[in-house]
Amino acid sequence: MGVVAMLTLTACSTAVAGSPAAGGGTGDTGSADSAPGFDECGVVDLAELAEWLEVDSMYVTSAEVMVNSYGIRQATCTYYPADHPGATGVKLTYAPGVDPETYFDQWEKNYDNRIPLEVGDRAETIGLANPEIDLKIYLVHAIKGTVGVDLFYSFDSSGKEENGMPVVEEGAKKFTTLLNAVFERLPEELDIQDGEPEGPCADIDLDQADETLQSELTTARTVQRDDGAFNCVFGGESGRLEVSLAKPGKAPQNLTHGDVGDGALIRVDQAGGGSTQGNLNAWVAVGDNIVRVTAAYGNDVSGITEARPEDVEFVRAIVEAVGGQD
Structure with a gap:
């Protein structure tokens, strides 16, 4: 894969079964009034995300909890501008309890041409593109204290995908603004629970x-x-x-x-x-x-x-x- 330039991203909220109950609809940021634990889909507002990306609406399409390559449990929420469960456009991943000394080790080995961002204690972003297809992917890897946040954005660079993610050619400023807001909204403790299938x-x-x-x-x-x-x-x-x-x-x-x-x-x-x-x-x-x-x-x-x-x-x-x- 060839390396490209940088882009823009965002996150949001809705109710996700298996995680704490969040505010519904395409507006309010979710809350966890009736369930314990961290709500990975309740950090950023859906309407705010839609406005940020200049689309009519955004939907939560998937969420998951897994153990990352550092052996740390992390939670991910995925968003898309059409209500298609399982579709991928924007991902926000939260990893509490990471080691600031080693958090960027694998990232540095995997990616060249990294661009620094003024986010948290350290943040970098890269863009990936495959010349054979019209897919572009933008990644950002950030940390503040002992909490790591990863951002993923994918889109059809031809702009022909109906109801798909908007084409974005640059946006380091948006990355910076959005991720700093995300870090500000995170609770002091990210208690990522197992959840139950529903x-x-x-x-x-x-x-x-x-x-x-x-x-x-x-x-x-x-x-x-x-x-x-x-x-x-x-x-x-x-x-x-x-x-x-x-x-x-x-x-x-x-x-x-x-x-x-x-x-x-x-x-x-x-x-x-x-x-x-x-x-x-x-x-x-x-x-x-x-x-x-x-x-x-x-x-x-x-x-x-x-x-x-x-x-x-x-x-x-x-x-x-x-x-x-x-």
Whole structure:
């Protein structure tokens, strides 16, 4: 990937099942009046984010809790200008209890051409682009005290993506203003709790997930839409499971398993990014809807290059649990 220049970003709030209750709608910043713990989707206001990006509205589309490469639990909230659970545009990730001396070590090894920002105690930003496609990604890595915040922004640089993230060519000032505001709004303690799956996600068999992925999944976040579309993410020390229901959805091509749902494409991707094991991915048609499954195996798993019978049965069980048929 080639390195580009810098950009603009932001974050917001809404109610996310599995995390403390937040203020709803596209306006007020969330609060945690009825539930303990840090609300990763309640730090920044949705209407404020929409105004910042000059779009009509912004929505929370996903949230998750995982253990990062430093062995620290972190929480992420994802936003998009259309109400599509699972879609990715802006991500804000919070990591409490980081070591200021080592927090930038891996970042410095991974990225060149970093641009410093006047945020917190230290912040840097970079831009990434693939010349073969119109995707651009901007990242920012920041710390204040012992709290790390990462910002991710992706968009179609051609500007042709309908209802997608706006094209941004520069914006270090916006990064600086936004992230300083984020640090000011963070509570003194970020108590990131496990959470519980809700809605259809509560019916997913986590024992089967643990056995299939060889990793215990202990955290959960759920984002639901009124019509039943949803996204849920389960995390653990190494494994990860994300399940989304798109209503309606685009039917998968090149089906591999006609007997799963109304037809499914199930595959194991090639390993990348320093990993020795690729992810399990599935797209399953259920009527006019699509159930999307993405799963990362535990750290001790390697050598799986195609979906095993247990992987297929795992996907089948998820589809049967969450439904998807109107």
